[in-house]
Amino acid sequence: MSSMRFTDDLGSSHGWRLRRGVLDDGREVFAKVGAASEMFASEAAGLRWLGEAAAVPEVIEVGPDRLVLSWVREERPSPAAAERFGRSLAGLHRAGAPGFGAPWPGFIAELPMDNAPCDGWPAFYGERRVLPFLRLARLPAADAALVERAVERFPEVAGPAEPPARIHGDLWSGNVLWSGGGGVLIDPAAHGGHRETDLAMLELFGLPYLDRVLGAYREEWPLAEGWRERVPLHQLHPLLVHVVLYGEGYRGSLMRAVRRVLAL
Structure with missing residues (x-):
């Protein structure tokens, strides 16, 4: 260099x-x-x-x-840029992955994540994402028990099985830079995962013209029935991460998502 x-x-x-x-x-x-x-x-x-x-x-x-x-030169988001980003995100997910996980160590912010492969997405999400961060979050025993019950339900509520998608893994709005007429991805926690995870993360903290992003995405690659009801399932891990990083303020959002998963 x-x-x-x-x-x-x-x-x-x-x-x-x-x-x-x-x-x-x-x-x-x-x-x-x-x-x-x-x-x-x-x-x-x-x-x-x-x-x-x-x-x-x-x-x-x-x-x-x-x-x-x-350096990424940023520009203002627009409906057209959002639609282009939605289509490109579908293309990224469709590029696929060899399995659930990745051959490099995982991190989200400064927190390490286990990217070792698992047999199927519900097992990967429970064993490699939710349960490790539940241990770090130090929730009250009753709350932790509800999270564990939700993890037990993952195989029932995860929806139709899909092949591993190539996902960003930490796709909140701050990790999408608007540039070149679309979205540029930064700060990934990239791995083979479930494509609904990235979409649920976009919904968690909002994104300009999100409806346009989702509409274009679904035109490019339709989502399985019930995907909207599964959004809280895919938000459990990022909410646990926020409890670990930032504390009690995110506990209420986490437990609301847990109860919605248990009600699926």
């Missing part, structure tokens, strides 16, 4: 510094810099994998203490 100088400090996030810089060839870049972590290599692997089928920043450099990406 050509040499780089930092031009702007963009603050911090989850223990690493965010910097804007320029290479000596004039290209603008974005960098995450921090203590040595497997997270940087994991994110780079996920971006390269997603980039085979979707718009992502180019990985310029990755090392134990930094990740340097091409």
